[in-house]
Amino acid sequence: MGILEVRNVNKSFGGLKALHEVNLDVQEGMIHAIIGPNGAGKSTLLNCFVGKLEPDTGTVTFNGRSLLGIRPHEINQAGVSRVFQTPEIFRDLTVLENVMIPCFAKRDGSFELNALRRIHNETDIREKAEQMLVDVTMAEKHDMQAESLSRGDKRRLEMAMCLAQDPQLLLLDEPTAGMARADTNATIDLLGEIQDKRKITMAIIEHDMHVVFSLAERISVLAQGTVIVEDTPDKIKGNAKVQEAYLGGTH
Amino acid sequence: MDQIILQILNGLDKGSAYALIALGLTLIFGTLGVVNFAHGALFMLGAFCAVTFQRLLTLSYTFLDESQKDFLGNPLKVNVPYVNDWFGPEAGASIIDWSVPLAILFAIPVMIVIGIVMERGLIRHFYKRPHADQILVTFGLAIVLQEIIKYYFGANQIPTPAPQAMFGSFDFGALVGRDPGAIIYPYWRIVYFLFAALLIALVFAFLQFTTFGMVVRAGMADRETVGLLGINIDKRFTIMFGVAAAVAGLAGVMYTPIVSPNYHMGMDFLVISFVVVVVGGMGSLPGAILAGFMLGILESFASMREVIEFLPGINQVVIYLAAIVILLTRPRGLMGRRGVMEE
Amino acid sequence: MYGLNRKDTVLLLIVAILVAAAPLLLNPFPDTSAMGKTFNAGYPDLMQRFVIFGIFAIGFNILFGLTGYLSFGHAAFLGVGSYAGMWMLKLLSINVIPAILFSIAVAGAVSLIIGWISLRRSGIYFSILTLAFAQMAFSLAASVLTPITGGETGLQTSLNDPRIMPGFLGGGTVNSAGNIPAPSLLGMEMSESFILNVGPWAFTFNWGYYICATFMLLAFYIAIRIFRSPFGLMLKAIKSNQQRLNYTGLNTRPYMLTCFVISGMYAGLAGGLMAAMDPQVGAERMQWTASGEVVLMTILGGAGTLIGPVLGAGLIKYFENIFSKINKATLEAWFGVFPDWMTDLLVTLVYPFIGKGWHLTLGLIFMLVVIFLPGGLVEGGQRIARLFRRGKTGAGALKPAE
16 A cells, blocks of 8 residues: 555557556655666656546556546645656746745645735745745745756755645656756755655656665666566665666666 | 528638638648738738739820810820730730739739748747747737738728629529529639639648648658758748748739728738637648638528528627637647647 | 835836826927927827726736736727726716726626636637637627617717716716716816916816826736735746646636736726716727737837836827827928928838828837837836946946056
């Protein structure tokens, strides 16, 4: 039993079978990595979690509730946040405003009509947003335009925006893609810290084995659209099937 | 039954105009990804090509004819078009009479040049700007073109009749074995429909059977890949803009005998043409044609006396109503592809 | 002050002072002078138009400037507001307040319906849907709805109007002279003015103008509050990145719809004021060129900025007025100082752009702004200010070296 359960998921694009009978359990409070060679179906699988794609057959349940056929904002309201491969932030707004938006967005999806409420007076929300920025070490940048941030900072900002909602499950799609080594290490530290402090369940899709083995407590290896092994990092390292999938592998 | 056939026929000429304008709009949108609010102005410019051509043909000089006297006994002033001198009076007169169809020859190069200049001079710089900017700048251009025409040709409608031979109507009823006189249809409208069908066929044949067309179609599907193959897609797109302008222009030239051109005719057609494109499915050429004829025919049915008595004013709004219903039930339009213009 | 921060308060005060002093500022030349005849704009009819179109543009900017949704059908709400206001003036009372309130309410209701359907799509589809709705409203108003709209002749007040509440709100079915009463408030008609003569100058302080101006300031104040509210922040977020907003658990539909309705109500207010100032309405008020005009105003001034739309509306209406007044004779007088051939040449060159050619000029200005200055005049002003500041600091940096 996991917080996120994937059962017998199949997905084809035309004649191409992208996912074949995928089963996956993400345990509460764990960092679960999904790895695999290019074209193994990692992104397809992630997109099935967030309502961007609909599996042909199979189920995806979160806390016992099906995530299939509901819209992205409803999935988020259920407690799932997502970090994108290229950071999706509000580029023309300031860093602080970026974090304030998820602070305003209520989990129940309630809609606030009061057009005359003043941002200026929302001290609770402002403080919460400032605190989130402190957590991701960006406090001094809160007045900058999000567009002018470095890539690493954009990623940190996106993370702060997701964490501001106190998600139960955080999905990360290659969070260190295109980053310099120093930024990558900073991101690993940040994620580790978040995990220690908040015990948020995370599912990470990642290419970089350094990231995976620094963070993950459990790893699923996807190859040709199906899960070939699921185990702890130590066992995965020595697994022959994994070596084979990576054609000799680097680790 | 007679009524139904008649209304279908009535819908065909308007539908032809819608289809031709929508075809050009879709070509530009599909190839260049630009939403062209000045496309109606191109239709209008085409119509004024016909007017200009007619004026050129009737350029005259005046001389005093000593053999004829006016009522005061002075020699009669006679205006003689230059064409009469060049081709003889009879040929000259019939050339003037046939000025609208002949204007096609004049309009094709003019419209292609206008289209190319527009693409090179303005539209090109807006490929990477947001759609809202494209709409706004072409909207501004439409106003400018319209006002220039108004300045030179005035605000009134300018009658441009069809050739004498095309006057009168065709007894369609007698042809299909129904009562003579039951279904009367003006000749020029048949000509317009046939012309539109021919033009549409030409554009499709051009896209389907020439290498040029093949590259353009490939570019419509995936511009970057075609660019990577080392094909100069930009140049082809410029030419496509010229073609689209010519299609809109020719639709305008041939429409002049049906509705006398005025400077704002383009805007009137543009709004409906956009509705046609959206109903047909953004970026789908067959969709644009289908929706054009469908809405034209729908409009003519809604204009029937029996229908108007039952639902007053329906003829004015039926197109918009149809568009709303279709967009709500089939958000991508009749033949729209997934992923076109969806943020 | 009143929930605004310092900067916004200053902005609001500047606008308020300019609006209040407009009758003085817009008449800088003596009344009878040649310059005054062309360039003075301080007469009631025009000043009313400035502020009414200001309201219209402020409302349009709340939609387009904040969310980036380009509506091409806003004139429909303006027209609906005008018709609704006219009916109040005809049926209830000649008092303008119920008329204006009713205008806002009806325009809000209509924009709720149109918005509910149009907002199912975004981008270009949304623009075309709103355009189609506005054209539909225009066609209906000019034909089938003639009993309500007066068709092509339009709607105006008449002696036969019932006006069931004349005593309560002031104004009767006929005025003391036995004519149709003019719309009024507090017993004063909209056209009533106080004329101040100072030497050759004449300044007109018009009651109707000050009523419109009050509404505009109120509208401007509410717009500032919306811009600075969490709601406004959400609207900006919609423009910036709708995908992220969806993945933040937000359904954008109710936000968009509310924004659309607010914007429609602003248009309704503008329409109601138009009817109150000049009690006759025709369907052409709803034509799509009118929708285009408000787009022009907002873009020209600067979409997404607070002051831009007001500035754009004022400028367009001002130049429209001046350009239409200039004729060939005026031009010849101006260029008379040059040799004859040059006068002729200049007149020939300039003539197409003035008088009836105003729309040509407008179209050209609009294209130039969209091409070179997408942020409108406000952005232009900021660029110049930045240049100026840089020049200043540059000079400052030089000083120590001296």
